[in-house]
Amino acid sequence: MKVVFAGTPEFAEAALAALQAAGFEISLVLTQPDRPAGRGMKLHASPVKQFALARGIAVAQPRSLRLDGKYPDDARAAQEALRAAAPDVMVVAAYxxxxxxxxxxxxxxxxxxxxxxxxxxxxxxxxxxxxIEAGDAETGITIMQMDAGLDTGDMLLVEKTPVAQGDTTASLHDRLAALGGRLIVEALELAACGGLTRTPQPKEGVTYAHKIEKSEAEIEWTGPATGIERRIRAFDPFPGAVSLLAGVPVKCWAAELAPGEGAPGQVLAVDEAGLLVACGEGALRLTQLQKPGGRRLAARDFLQGHTVMPGMVFDRGTA
Incomplete structure (x- = not known):
């Protein structure tokens, strides 16, 4: 079975690695163009491109696949490459x-x-x-037959996994990436012998996971502590939940629910365990923080270099 793979970030790299390890012939990889990153803003290849080139797999990086779009030359070149690759199937993951x-x-x-x-x-x-932000008890991987809609195609394989209380996007991402790699191998093995069954998605229960905007990172202290704590975990590692303290943006990377009352955003207590901050309902103990240009620090280490006193107030904003 000839496979063309389309993907870009680490989540997709895990699937590509699983397919190659299982012995599938990857005839072509499509991935996003190199992007500037880091302090020097130098061009960096995607994790999928790096993996493919290190193993001698052909790579194409069109800016668009629309023949009538803004980059028709890219699309036509990609079309030629795909036809030459003659795939039996294309696997797509976070392309x-x-x-x-x-x-x-x-x-x-x-x-x-x-x-x-x-x-x-x-x-x-x-x-x-x-x-994570919504407080879902479980999530998982769906292998889907793609159609022209936004994630509307028939389901082929589904496997669930619990969302743990302390899960961040980073930790859940890694588990799901590994699960996705295992499940796509299983799907292609079943497809090779005609064993895949297509199941239409239910019409009920549709929700949309809109792209994360940096503006969402600003902590709304008037909200309930439970929701703020989930959002802190959901925005780790990107974009990082942030709030102003004495006019300085502080990223809050970890927090625990704690008893306490006060004006939303007010620092109620400070000790080595963390900063106790009042919310609209309940309170949070911030246990890992970061100032601009610094590193993530446990609260006790953060407090050694930064003065925080009870009565100070975290304000909504990033600058």
Missing amino acids: GLILPQWVLDLPRMGCLNIHASLLPRWRGAAPIHRA
């Missing part, structure tokens, strides 16, 4: 480009997507973040 109908129709077995949610819940760009 970042919309696949037009000609791409969906090109592989003999169509395009299979590795989606990090239990569809139809959390269709869209940020299913891991949104599951």
Whole structure:
């Protein structure tokens, strides 16, 4: 079975590695163009591109796949490369480009997507973040037969995993990436012998995991402590929940629910265990913090270099 793989970040790299380890022939990899990153803003290849090149797999990086779009030359070059690769199936994982109908129709077995949610819940760009933010008890991986809609295709394989109380997007991402790799291998092995069953998604329970915006990182202290604590975990490692303290943006990376009352954002107590901060309902003990240019620090270490006193107030804002 010839496989074309389309993906970009570490989540997709895990699936590509699993497919290669299982012995599937990867004839071509599609990934996003190199992006500037780091302090020097130098161009960096995606994790998927780095993996593919290190193993001698051909890579294409079109800016678009729309033949009638802004970059038709890129799309035509990608079309030629895909036809030359002659895939039986395309596997897609967090690729970042919309696949037009000609791409969906090109592989003999169509395009299979590795989606990090239990569809139809959390269709869209940020299913891991949104599951944690919403307080979902479980999530999982859905292997889906892609169609022209936004994560609307038939389900092929589904496996659940619990969302632990302390899960961050980083920790849940890693578990789901490994699960996605295992499940896509199972899907292709079943497909090879005609054993995959297509199940339409339920019409009920549809939710959308909209892209994470940096503006969402600002902590709304008027909200309940439970919701703020979930959002802190959901926004780790990106974009990081942030609030102003004495006019300085402080990122809050970890927090615990704690008893306490006061004006929202007010620091109620300070000790080595953390900063006790009042919320609209309840309070949070902030246990890991970071100032601009610094590192993430446990509260006791943060307090050694930064003066925080009871009565100070965290304000909404980032600058």
